Amino acid sequence: MDVFTESGRHRVAVLVRHGLLPMELGLVHQLFGAAAGADGTPLYQVVTCALGPGEVRTTADFSVYVAYGPDALAEADTVLVPAAHGAEGDEDGQVGEGRLPGPLADALARVRPGTRIASVCTGAFVLAAAGLLDGRRATTHWKSAERFRRVYPAVRLDPDVLYTDEGEVLTSAGEAAGIDLCLHMIRRDHGAAVANAVARATVVPPHRDGGQAQYIPRPVPEPRRSSTGAARAWALENLDRPVTLEELAARESTSVRSFTRRFREETGVTAGQWLAQQRIVRARQLLEETDLSVDRIAVEAGFGTAVSLRRHMQQALGVTPTAYRATFRGPAAGPS
Incomplete structure (x- = not known):
C-alpha cells in the first residue's frame, strides 16, 4: 500500500506509540502542513504511523486512530519520533532503560539509509536505544537528562539547549522545543522566508537558536536584574557595526x-557566539529576500567584508553566500 500519495513532496512520517502527548503530534502536522511554496503548493506530506494500525492512547482523555503501520517509515524522507509517557510502566518504557523492544526495532529497521530522523522531547531515548545517537551530540527534556546520561553514556548529551542538528539526526528538548526544531528543519529545507511564513501563520517566534538554554529552574537571587534582553534587542538593531561586551554590559x-x-x-x-549566530541569520535573510550584493550584505550583517562573510557561512552552513542564495532564491548578484 502506498502511504504517501502526493508525488514530489517531502514525505514526513511521525511514529507514535501509546502514551503519546497530543501536542507533539499536532505540532508536526501543523508546522510542516503549513509550509508552502511561492505559488501556495504544499511542500510536505505528513502521515502518522504506529507499530500497528489502530487506536493509540494519549496522555489526554482521548485516543487517536492511526491508519498506517510501520510501512510508512520505508517511504519517508524524514521520520519524527515523539515522546511516549506511561508506556510499559515508565515514561519511555523499555527504551528508558536502554532496551529497544522487538516491534519498535523492527519498525525502525524499515527506515531507509540516509533518511533524516528526529526526536521530540524524550523521543530521544528511542533514537539512543537504536544506536543512532552514539558519538553524536543530542538533547532531551531536562527532567530526563540525568537518566539519559546514565543509560546512554556514548551519547554527547547537551541538556541545556533547545535542539541539536547532527545532519541526518536531530533531537529537541520539551514539547515547545519541538516547534523550534520543526521550523529549523523547514528553514534548512526551504529557507527563512518559508519558515517565517509558517511561524507567522502559527503565531510562534520564527527563530530561536538551538543553543538557547532550556527553561531549567535555577536560583535567581536578582530576578529584576538578571535579564540581558535589552542588550540583545539593542544588538539586533546594531548588527551592522562592531558590538563590544562593554557596550552590551552598559545596556x-x-x-x-x-x-x-x-x-x-x-x-x-x-555573547560572541550569539552575535555570530544572529549575523548569520541576518545574512541568510538578506540573501533570500533582497537583491543586495554579497559585499553589501556582509556590511549589513556586520561581517565587514565578503571574505569574512564567506568564511563564517562556510563554517556555520558549509556553503558560500552565492551557493546559499542560488539554493533558496535563484541566481545571486555579485561575487561569492
Missing part, C-alpha cells in the same frame, strides 16, 4: 563579568 548597567555570566545562563552560549 544592562552591569559589569562585563556579571553580564557575561548572565548572558550564558540565559542563552546557553557566549
Whole structure:
C-alpha cells in the first residue's frame, strides 16, 4: 500500500506509540502542513504511523486512530519520533532503560539509509536505544537528562539547549522545543522566508537558536536584574557595526563579568557566539529576500567584508553566500 500519495513532496512520517502527548503530534502536522511554496503548493506530506494500525492512547482523555503501520517509515524522507509517557510502566518504557523492544526495532529497521530522523522531547531515548545517537551530540527534556546520561553514556548529551542538528539526526528538548526544531528543519529545507511564513501563520517566534538554554529552574537571587534582553534587542538593531561586551554590559548597567555570566545562563552560549549566530541569520535573510550584493550584505550583517562573510557561512552552513542564495532564491548578484 502506498502511504504517501502526493508525488514530489517531502514525505514526513511521525511514529507514535501509546502514551503519546497530543501536542507533539499536532505540532508536526501543523508546522510542516503549513509550509508552502511561492505559488501556495504544499511542500510536505505528513502521515502518522504506529507499530500497528489502530487506536493509540494519549496522555489526554482521548485516543487517536492511526491508519498506517510501520510501512510508512520505508517511504519517508524524514521520520519524527515523539515522546511516549506511561508506556510499559515508565515514561519511555523499555527504551528508558536502554532496551529497544522487538516491534519498535523492527519498525525502525524499515527506515531507509540516509533518511533524516528526529526526536521530540524524550523521543530521544528511542533514537539512543537504536544506536543512532552514539558519538553524536543530542538533547532531551531536562527532567530526563540525568537518566539519559546514565543509560546512554556514548551519547554527547547537551541538556541545556533547545535542539541539536547532527545532519541526518536531530533531537529537541520539551514539547515547545519541538516547534523550534520543526521550523529549523523547514528553514534548512526551504529557507527563512518559508519558515517565517509558517511561524507567522502559527503565531510562534520564527527563530530561536538551538543553543538557547532550556527553561531549567535555577536560583535567581536578582530576578529584576538578571535579564540581558535589552542588550540583545539593542544588538539586533546594531548588527551592522562592531558590538563590544562593554557596550552590551552598559545596556544592562552591569559589569562585563556579571553580564557575561548572565548572558550564558540565559542563552546557553557566549555573547560572541550569539552575535555570530544572529549575523548569520541576518545574512541568510538578506540573501533570500533582497537583491543586495554579497559585499553589501556582509556590511549589513556586520561581517565587514565578503571574505569574512564567506568564511563564517562556510563554517556555520558549509556553503558560500552565492551557493546559499542560488539554493533558496535563484541566481545571486555579485561575487561569492
